[in-house]
Amino acid sequence: MAVLETTAVEHPRPSKMYRWLVLIFVSLAMFGNYYIYDSINPLERIFLEQLKYSASMFGWLNAIYSLTALATLLIGGILVDKFGIRKSLLLFSTLIVLGALLTALKGNFYMMVAGRGLVGLGAESQIVAVTTALARWFKGKELSFAFGINLTIARMASIAADNSPTWAKFAFFPNGVTEQPSWHRPLVLAVVVGSTAVIGALVYWALESYAETRYSLGKSGEPDKLSFREGLKFNPSYWYVVALCFTFYSGIFPFRTFAIDLFTSKYLSQMGASISSTAAFATAQQHAGSLNSLLPFSAMIATPLFGLLADKIGKRATLMVAGSFLMMPVYLMIAYSNVSLLVPVSLMGIAFSLIPAVMWPSVAYIVNEHRLGTAYALMSLLQQIGFFIFNLAIGKANDFSHAGPDNFHGYALGMWIFSILGFLALLFAILLRQRETGPNGHGLETITTHSQP
Numbered sequence: 309m310a311v312l313e314t315t316a317v318e319h320p321r322p323s324k325m326y327r328w329l330v331l332i333f334v335s336l337a338m339f340g341n342y343y344i345y346d347s348i349n350p351l352e353r354i355f356l357e358q359l360k361y362s363a364s365m366f367g368w369l370n371a372i373y374s375l376t377a378l379a380t381l382l383i384g385g386i387l388v389d390k391f392g393i394r395k396s397l398l399l400f401s402t403l404i405v406l407g408a409l410l411t412a413l414k415g416n417f418y419m420m421v422a423g424r425g426l427v428g429l430g431a432e433s434q435i436v437a438v439t440t441a442l443a444r445w446f447k448g449k450e451l452s453f454a455f456g457i458n459l460t461i462a463r464m465a466s467i468a469a470d471n472s473p474t475w476a477k478f479a480f481f482p483n484g485v486t487e488q489p490s491w492h493r494p495l496v497l498a499v500v501v502g503s504t505a506v507i508g509a510l511v512y513w514a515l516e517s518y519a520e521t522r523y524s525l526g527k528s529g530e531p532d533k534l535s536f537r538e539g540l541k542f543n544p545s546y547w548y549v550v551a552l553c554f555t556f557y558s559g560i561f562p563f564r565t566f567a568i569d570l571f572t573s574k575y576l577s578q579m580g581a582s583i584s585s586t587a588a589f590a591t592a593q594q595h596a597g598s599l600n601s602l603l604p605f606s607a608m609i610a611t612p613l614f615g616l617l618a619d620k621i622g623k624r625a626t627l628m629v630a631g632s633f634l635m636m637p638v639y640l641m642i643a644y645s646n647v648s649l650l651v652p653v654s655l656m657g658i659a660f661s662l663i664p665a666v667m668w669p670s671v672a673y674i675v676n677e678h679r680l681g682t683a684y685a686l687m688s689l690l691q692q693i694g695f696f697i698f699n700l701a702i703g704k705a706n707d708f709s710h711a712g713p714d715n716f717h718g719y720a721l722g723m724w725i726f727s728i729l730g731f732l733a734l735l736f737a738i739l740l741r742q743r744e745t746g747p748n749g750h751g752l753e754t755i756t757t758h759s760q761p
Contacts, residue, residue: 340505367703403430
């Protein structure tokens with residue numbers, strides 16, 4: 309009697325070209341995510357003038373994003389585990405686009421807040437899904453480089469959104485720059501551009517489905533999981549890093565919420581022009597958008613270079629002190645000096661490239677590997693709390709001081725709030741360096757690529 313033997317068919321690993329095709333489309337999904345998030349930044353003054361919003365109301369449009377994103381940090385990884393990458397990516401990308409659509413519908417404040425909240429619910433979860441996908445496809449195969457390319461493509465969306473008054477005049481000024489700008493068409497444009505999130509998710513679904521029958525795929529990456537009990541066990545160096553993360557990012561992203569209006573007002577003030585001059589407003593807004601886009605542009609290029617520098621020389625805590633020091637004068641220079649805005653924004657761009665390049669990897673030296681998920685999730689949670697608080701605080705400050713093109717000094721109160729955050733960031737960076745150069749250090753200052761086995 310013949311005995312039939314069956315052997316498991318071993319599939320090959322996906323080809324390099326196939327993996328990079330996956331990277332392109334998951335990055336395209338994140339491109340749509342980032343564009344939708346930043347698409348409202350150029351619209352603050354238009355909302356204030358045409359929809360009669362206050363700066364506080366405008367601040368809520370990004371604050372609600374952070375509030376709903378907090379839920380993501382608790383359940384996003386669980387959902388990815390439960391439903392799988394492709395279903396999760398499509399679900400969250402669809403939520404983002406639906407949120408953008410709801411934001412664009414009527415100009416009603418509460419509907420816009422609901423739309424932006426829906427964007428926040430989908431966006432942070434989508435990032436978890438993308439991160440998990442990259443870990444599955446690239447673990448052991450250029451994973452760090454793949455993450456860098458992914459973030460570069462996503463940040464291109466931020467640059468595009470900041471500069472949309474320039475390249476998308478047809479949306480902002482449909483009747484020409486001498487006529488009233490549109491609040492509605494730029495939001496519709498955000499829905500169209502942001503639909504790349506769903507397109508990327510659909511193509512990824514097809515690519516993964518095809519690959520599962522023909523290739524051997526890696527296991528999905530482990531999502532960051534939040535445990536407050538575990539967090540209480542972390543050492544002081546970790547908490548100094550968390551405090552730096554909170555103060556530094558609270559001075560960057562809420563600033564970007566209001567920066568285009570701030571820069572526009574300063575340009576109009578320097579030109580001696582009024583907001584009623586639509587042509588002057590269009591010119592000032594284009595300059596302001598270009599200036600604001602320097603932050604993601606500089607980070608896109610310089611962050612990997614600073615990361616390589618830290619790997620070569622160590623001195624990570626020292627580099628965080630240097631980056632925090634650069635942030636200190638930035639906001640007061642904008643508020644009180646007549647120096648070109650390019651100077652403080654360039655300083656901010658260097659800091660925005662330097663600190664993240666060394667801060668996030670430093671956690672891996674401070675915290676045990678099996679607790680890294682908790683460490684990163686807790687940092688992200690507190691970061692979003694900072695975004696929520698300071699988006700609202702700066703909006704309130706601008707309303708209180710009646711900030712605007714005809715009263716540029718009204719922005720000073722908000723700049724002082726950001727400056728205090730900058731001083732605190734420097735303090736926490738110094739405390740971190742003091743600890744890391746002492747007997748309780750974890751090697752942030754000494755570990756380099758040459759010192760590791």
